[in-house]
Amino acid sequence: MKRHMTGKKKEYTIDRDCMIKKFRVGTDDFKKLCDEGGYFVDKTLFIKEIIDGNEVTLIPRPRRFGKTLNMTMMRYFFERSEESRAYLFDSCAIADYPEYMKHQGQYPVIFISLKDLKRDSYDHFIKATKAEIGRLYREFLPISESLPEAIRDRYLRICKEESPEHELYNSLKELISHCYHFYKKPVIVLIDEYDSPMIEAFSKGYYNEMTDFMRSWLGAGLKPEQGQVLYRAVITGILRIAKESIFSDLNNLDVASPLMIGPYADKFGFTEQEVSRILTAFEVEGHADIIRDWFDGYSFGGHIIYNPWSLISYIQAIPNPPSPKWLNTSSNALVYEELTSGGLLIKRDLELLLSGEELRYPLSENITFGDIGKNPVNIWSLLYYSGYLKADDPKFAEYDPNLLTYALSIPNREIFLAYRQFVNRLYETGTISAGIKDFISFFLENKTPSVLEQTLSDLILGLVSVYDVAKLPEAVFHAFVLGLLANLRNVYEIRSNVEAGYGRADILMIPKTGSYSIGYIIEFKSVKKEGDGVKAASDGLAQIREKEYMAALLHAGVPMEKIVKLAVTLQGKKVTVKKE
Structure with missing residues (x-):
């Protein structure tokens, strides 16, 4: 359904979903998008949810998920202005709710x-803040004439x-x-982006100074007595x-976490139905599988x-192949810093993610920056809120029935490449970089066991402290190797702890x-006594034969003569590999 409407200065043709002519990549001003004929997925019922919602609402979402566009949309909906902006909403979903349209153009709006x-x-920061708040005050300069002299x-x-x-x-x-006293309206x-600075x-x-400033500024401005x-x-x-960092005075604060079912959940990012309409509108339905992946x-x-x-960036670039569009955002620096400074367990979990495994952790909805590196839960929470993890299947922990x-898991291929980028930077030192190349070439060229022994020893010493190596358990070593094997996913399907023959194989390639x-x-x-590495590796080969792990590869079409068996042990800093 389309409606043809005329504004004061120009004509607009907007369809039912506010989907106009084409995407405007990088445009996050709602009015500009509509006035220039941009393609807009209708999120105007967000306005209805805000009207029905709490007095003060915090909505955390990853960067580049439409937060600023939605905020400017609200500004143009609510803000008093000399020229009517109602035409921007006449064909949108919010127009079907006359009782909510009564709010259009009725309020003074402070947007920062x-x-x-x-x-x-x-x-x-203070100098820049003076400039920004000064600009904001100048927007409302006529107010100053009505103020007492000292306040003016x-x-x-x-x-x-x-x-x-x-x-x-x-x-x-x-x-x-x-504003309230001048306009006689609340x-x-x-x-927008309150946490960026x-x-x-x-x-x-200077985080502590910043926290003090934000607590004072937001607390004074938005506390309940301002109601x-x-x-x-x-x-x-x-x-x-x-x-407790900056919102301690805001008892009226409602937080719309992405983990919560309820209002706002589908208002940032595109739903499957919206993507389907986009693909149809741009006649690129054949790209659905690529976009999903x-x-x-x-x-x-x-x-x-x-x-x-x-x-949007991908559709604009068709017929060019997909490529990472979202990785060079400013939050990457913090994510990379926390991943690289994390301990052995963080590196192990990162490698598990890269191998396609899921992790199970609680997520903290309250993040204190000073505590991020002290607990793995904080790091994974940072990654989740920053858009680098998908969270599914909430369950209470067996070890704590009160802990959800x-x-x-890694949500998609684009984010997988982000993790690969992090890992590549982590491994960029000369010894480590060369070691990864040797590790890859061992499998691609089917080299001798001594190559893998030396390569793994060098990599472990380069990435893990000697103290950590001494206590490195088999499961962590397994995950470490699994993470390295993620570099071979283009040529191998990597399976871990999978049923094979009469048992479960550690890794199948x-x-x-x-x-x-x-x-x-x-x-x-595992090696229990010093010097038992060779014997333990021999036992590993025997286990592969006796449990007939080869059956899984044979079933996948790999002939017996092309199956290589590897048994790997680690004792201290010595790696032993047996091969047949």
Whole structure:
């Protein structure tokens, strides 16, 4: 269904889903998108949910998932303006709700984005904040004429960016109050990417000062006693920073976590139904499998969600093949820093993810930056909220019936490549980089066991401390090798702990179609006494034969003469490999 409508200055033709002519990659201003004929997936019922929702709402979602576009959409819906903006919504889903359309154009709206306030020091942050708040105050400059002289002087100091730091603490609270009394209407506050400068502060060493500022600024502006003058406040970001850090004064705060079923769950990113309509509109239905493989895999509040930025970029680039579009975002630096500084268990889990395995951990909805590296749960929570993990199948832990855990996995091929990028950087040192090449060539060229022994020994010493090596359990060593084998996924199907013959093989490597026709069976054996590595490896080969693990490779079409059996042991820093 289409409606033809005329605005004051130009005509607009907008279909039922606000899907107009073509994507405008990088455009996150709702009005500009519509005025320029951009293709817009209708998320206007987000406005209805905000009206029906809590006074103050925090919505954490990954970067590039449409947060800023939704925030500007709300601005143009609610904001008082000289020229009507109702035409932007006349053919959208919200137009079917007249009682909600009554709110259109009725409120003073304070819109502020913090994404550009990242600075290398706290002093520079304060300077940038003075400029941003000064700009905001200048938007409402006519208000100053109605203020008492002393308050007007402070207002104008902020406009001129001349106010001392302490006057900034109450700047949001005072602007809300001024707007309410001037317009005789409660105020809507929209704060986009609130955590962007906080992430930067953490990496640059002034996180505590930043926390104090944000607690004062947000706490004063949005606390419950502002209820008479504040209609709604919506805050977006990537993370929910722990309440005790900056939200301690906001008892009226509702957090719409992506883990929760309820409002807002399908309003960021594209649902399967929306993607289907997009593919039909652009006549690229034949690319559905590629798009699902590369950009699907997220689960927000029970909805299957696609990464919108990456999907749009791919469709715009057709017929070019897909490539990672989302990896060079500013949150990568923090993610990489935490992964590389993590301990042995983090490296083991990272390698399990790369091999296609799931992890099971609780996820913390409250993240305190100072504690991220102290607990693996915090690191996986950071990865989940940043868009690098999918969380499914919530279950209470067997060891703690009050602790909810999730099955964590890599959501799609694009994010798999991000992890590979992290691992490649982790392994970039000369010895490690050469070791990985030798590891790969051992399997592709079917080299002698001594090559694998030396390669694994070098890699372990390069990536794990000597102390950790001494206590490295078989399961962790298994996961370590499994992670390295992720480099061979283009030519091998890697299976771990899989039923084979009359038992369970540690690792099976089934060659994909192509020239690498050798299949591998790998068995890990623990060594109990010094000097028993050779015997344990021999026992491993015997186990492969006796349990007939070869049956799985034979069933996959690998002939017996192309099956190589490997038994691997680790004792201290010595690796032993037996092969037949």
